[in-house]
Amino acid sequence: MTHRFYLRVYYEDTDLAGIVYYANYLKFIERARTEFVREMGIDQTALKAQEGIVFAVRRVEADYLSPGRFDDELLVETTTEAVTGARIVLKQEVLRDGETLFSAIVTLVALSDTGQPARLPANIRLILH
Template identity: 70%
Template sequence: MTHEYRCRVYYEDTDLAGIVYYANYLKFIERARTEMVEAMGIDQRALKEETGTVFAVRRVEADYLSPAHFGDTLTVETTTADTTAARLVLRQDVKRGDTLLFSASVTLVALTSAGRPARLPAILRQISA
């Protein structure tokens, strides 16, 4: 499964040189993950209220390959790399057209409201099956 999310680079996303500040790529990929989960029909707020389950980022491995600039339109492509009962590994690529600018491997886990490991919702466990 691949999900695409488009976003524009605003002035607030950049440094004095008009280049996207490195930490903002993490915001772009977070928004893309949220949109992907919503597109799958998962209401994260309801999931938390009904089951106490929330998602947390456990690990991010990122490569900054080429800069994005003020005014660029970017596409974040999210694909599933691996899934277990309680862990989801995603690859997230940020592109400007066909040019790869940023690539990350993101490991997500499910947690209970007490901060203990929980099973991922069934729909998430099935996306890479």
């Protein structure tokens, strides 16, 4: 399954040259991941309250391929690459009119409320497969 999240580049997202500031791609893919998880039926607030589990980014491998610009309409596509007992690996791409501008492999881990590694509940592993 591929999740799609659309956004527009605002002035505040750009640098002096009018192109997307590199760190903002991380914000864009974070928003897309939040919506991806929500649309999969995972309530992160309830997960924290009931299970004491939160997701944290462990690793991002990113490629900046072409610049986004002010007023572009972008699409973030998110797909699940792997799910283990405590880890989720996602591929995320930011596209403009079918052209990939930014690509990332993001590794998320499950953490307990004390910050220690935690196992993902079985129902969440099933949802994300």
